[in-house]
Amino acid sequence: MDRTLHFLLLFCLQRFNGERSLSAVYHLLSGKKSAQTLQDSKWFRLEKLFGAYKDVSGYELEKAAAELMTDQCLSLVGDRSYVLTEKGDEQLERWLPSARFLQHLNGFLYHSVDTLFWYRLSLFVQTISNLVHKCRFEPIHRHEATFEWVKRYIFSQKRTASEWAHALYNELVDLLTALSDEEAEMLTLRLTSFERIGWTNEQLAAFFNKDSLYIQLMLQHVLHYMMERLVRDAASFPILHALARDLVSPVSLTRSAQKTYEWLQSQKDIEEIARIRGLKRSTIEDHIVEIAANVPGFSIEPFVDEKTRRNVMKATKELGTKQLRKIREAVGDHVSYFEIRLILAKAGEAGES
Structure with missing residues (x-):
């Protein structure tokens, strides 16, 4: 996790430029919906990372900051406020090209709904796959609201299991074509079908030789791309659009x-x-x-x-x-x-x- 967390910290602190403390980074990454944090995300152009790492702890950030200080990438300028040194700027520039998750990540808009979208998508795929093969199955998520939503959605339309599967497959292929092979593979491996349980982030991290935080951010980036595209181009993705249409709000206010x-x-x-x-x-x-x-x-x-x-x-x-x-x-x-x-x-x- 260290490299990706170090990157996030350098990225945020460079934007804050000594004007905000480590607490502001914590509130931003964890998605604290206070007026100050919402404003900071806008003022310092950090909307992408708002709520991007909800489980981050203050201890993790303190430890990462201390490590970056030891590596002479940060300089302390106030009470828990830092600026990047020349070495820190150079390190951030070296890491930026590999931070592909920044392309579509939009925590400001999607941080509070991406998990629910994932629940719907993954359970929907699992359900259709098992219906086609006439298999009984244990739902991948123990989330009653999602289970009821998927059931209502499937029964609301007169389609056979094979018709659902064919249309869903075509929409997913079209939707993922704009992504890299690695990004599409990450999502596909994460999904559960009738014959295979979806991989965990830790399994994906081992397979792709990345840390688990990087995998988490990449999957969020893929989900955010999907939601944005589905809302923008609903006519091309009628089945998948239904999974996102009531989740996405253009305005985020307390x-x-x-x-x-x-x-x-x-x-x-x-x-x-x-x-x-x-x-x-x-x-x-x-x-x-x-x-x-x-x-x-x-x-x-x-x-x-x-x-x-x-x-x-x-x-x-x-x-x-x-x-x-x-x-x-x-x-x-x-x-x-x-x-x-x-x-x-x-x-x-x-x-x-």
């Missing part, structure tokens, strides 16, 4: 921010929403920053004027930082921290730098 967003759409201002919801103004401001970072097309014009926006973006670029205090010192105290955060959040959503 529950409380979603409520604030609904009130904003009802033309309520910050003070009204704070009063209605019984929350502090600062909490509603946090929600608006989160909304700006995550909702395409959300306008910040009601909250900040264009001149201020340009000045903040100019200062951010010239200073080479996203530290709010330094930006405010540059643009003046008349600009609030809320306005600066809002501008940075919207810039991150729009892909500006």
Whole structure:
């Protein structure tokens, strides 16, 4: 696991550039759905890795950071904050070409649903395979909701087992054609059929001579590619599209921010929403920053004027930082921290730098 974890840590810390601590890396990789972590993933262009390693422990990251310090790849610049050394930058560049999982990985959109999509896909494949061969079988997953979903889906259409199998096979082949042979093989070996139990990540790691975290990320990358493609091109994959269509949401907001967003759409201002919801103004401001970072097309014009926006973006670029205090010192105290955060959040959503 060390090499892949070291890569993830270097990748995140290079983007954070000393402006966030090791805790921010932990919250990002584990997928903590707080306003700050969601904003960080946008501001520092780390959406791909949001929730990508849900089981990561703080101890693992501390150990990896210590090892990278020993290897002179990291330099400590504050309380648990690091920057990459020249050697660290070179190491990251050497490892980047082999990190193929970054191509389609999109933890920000899919981290909370990729497991459920996998449950559906794997149980569906197992069920169809056994129906064709008229075999009784033990479901590969003990997940009652998935079992009921697959059963309802199969009974909802008038197809024979062989018709299901033929159509499913053709869709899977078409879908996986865009991937490398290794990626397609990883997914195929992971699936269970009537005659073979799917391999574990550890078995795949031994077979491909990789660490298990690399295998985990590669499989997530494949599943995220599949979900994105199925939603985008539903007509070409009618069977598989059904597995993903109710799982994928284009917007990822915390529950409380979603409520604030609904009130904003009802033309309520910050003070009204704070009063209605019984929350502090600062909490509603946090929600608006989160909304700006995550909702395409959300306008910040009601909250900040264009001149201020340009000045903040100019200062951010010239200073080479996203530290709010330094930006405010540059643009003046008349600009609030809320306005600066809002501008940075919207810039991150729009892909500006």
